[in-house]
Amino acid sequence: MEYINSIISGTIVFKIGRDYVYVSPFSAQDKTFADFFSQEVYDDAILDGIWTQKEAEEYLIEKGYWSDEYEKEIKSIEERLEQMKVDYFNHFYNSQTKKYIVKNIEKQKERQQNLHTKKYTFYDKTCEYLKQYCFNSYVLQKNSFFMDGGLAHEKISVQLIHSKYTSVLNDILSKIRDIVKNEKWKSRWYGLKEKSFSNTELTDFQLSAISWSIYYDGINQSIDRPSDEVIADDIALDGWSILQARKRKEEEKKKNAEKMLPKNISNANEVFIPARNQKEAEDIFNLNDGQGKARINSIRNDLQTHGSRTENQLSDTQRDLHMMSIQMAKENKRSK
Numbered sequence: 001m002e003y004i005n006s007i008i009s010g011t012i013v014f015k016i017g018r019d020y021v022y023v024s025p026f027s028a029q030d031k032t033f034a035d036f037f038s039q040e041v042y043d044d045a046i047l048d049g050i051w052t053q054k055e056a057e058e059y060l061i062e063k064g065y066w067s068d069e070y071e072k073e074i075k076s077i078e079e080r081l082e083q084m085k086v087d088y089f090n091h092f093y094n095s096q097t098k099k100y101i102v103k104n105i106e107k108q109k110e111r112q113q114n115l116h117t118k119k120y121t122f123y124d125k126t127c128e129y130l131k132q133y134c135f136n137s138y139v140l141q142k143n144s145f146f147m148d149g150g151l152a153h154e155k156i157s158v159q160l161i162h163s164k165y166t167s168v169l170n171d172i173l174s175k176i177r178d179i180v181k182n183e184k185w186k187s188r189w190y191g192l193k194e195k196s197f198s199n200t201e202l203t204d205f206q207l208s209a210i211s212w213s214i215y216y217d218g219i220n221q222s223i224d225r226p227s228d229e230v231i232a233d234d235i236a237l238d239g240w241s242i243l244q245a246r247k248r249k250e251e252e253k254k255k256n257a258e259k260m261l262p263k264n265i266s267n268a269n270e271v272f273i274p275a276r277n278q279k280e281a282e283d284i285f286n287l288n289d290g291q292g293k294a295r296i297n298s299i300r301n302d303l304q305t306h307g308s309r310t311e312n313q314l315s316d317t318q319r320d321l322h323m324m325s326i327q328m329a330k331e332n333k334r335s336k
């Protein structure tokens with residue numbers, strides 16, 4: 001309940017030494033000034049020759065500590081993690097396979113974190129860091145209080161308040177998904193939705209709670225709703241969601257490509273549709289069924305290997321003719 005009440009109120013409470021400190025939601029007015037003030041700090045830092053994050057990365061590349069290959073690896077890890085979640089969902093009732101996939105997901109996430117740490121080695125020495133720190137410091141000064149209402153920064157350093165606040169905030173954010181699946185939260189959410197919150201200026205963790213709650217609402221209302229067991233398993237549900245997104249994307253591509261089809265194609269074995277760009281070419285290609293795609297790939301391989309080919313010289317045509325001759329031979333034997 002401590003997390004649920006914190007989300008509803010938008011208030012974070014923690015203890016520094018013997019003092020209880022609570023941080024109220026930041027107002028739009030405070031954040032507006034913090035934006036202006038932190039941008040000034042950023043601009044001054046640029047003039048003082050402090051690195052930007054891009055310049056810090058260029059230095060790491062120059063020293064051989066970072067490279068484009070690492071960037072590609074980060075992207076490939078994201079793609080692998082996505083596919084692993086799909087595989088986990090597809091093997092949901094195979095406990096041995098699931099354990100194997102979970103171990104690999106953990107390894108990939110660990111590698112991902114190591115690469116992130118490597119990439120941002122000098123982040124705390126950049127203009128971007130200064131800007132973010134100044135923004136957070138200002139809003140925390142204005143909104144951190146003791147229980148008697150006194151401003152916390154008058155007794156405790158803003159740096160210490162910032163460190164403790166960030167730690168507690170990250171802890172709440174890491175648990176949001178589990179919190180919104182809790183029956184105590186759902187009873188409030190279903191009854192009041194966004195009106196569940198007592199403050200008008202929504203915090204980051206309140207927005208996260210809303211986002212996840214709407215996500216689960218959508219899943220429960222889906223025609224293809226997965227089982228309760230899948231919904232309770234975050235990895236499996238992510239895999240299901242990825243498959244649904246892929247399905248929608250393919251359907252959208254097919255719908256867009258079908259708009260380019262000529263009207264009278266009912267008796268046509270093949271239809272040629274010119275594409276204006278690569279995206280249109282991909283959408284048109286996806287109009288083909290599995291057999292059609294296999295034929296296109298076969299023709300492409302023939303042309304790459306032999307150059308120009310007539311229809312009768314194509315590999316798939318030769319296969320069709322061969323199958324027809326076998327069928328005709330069988331029919332002749334039956335007639336005799």
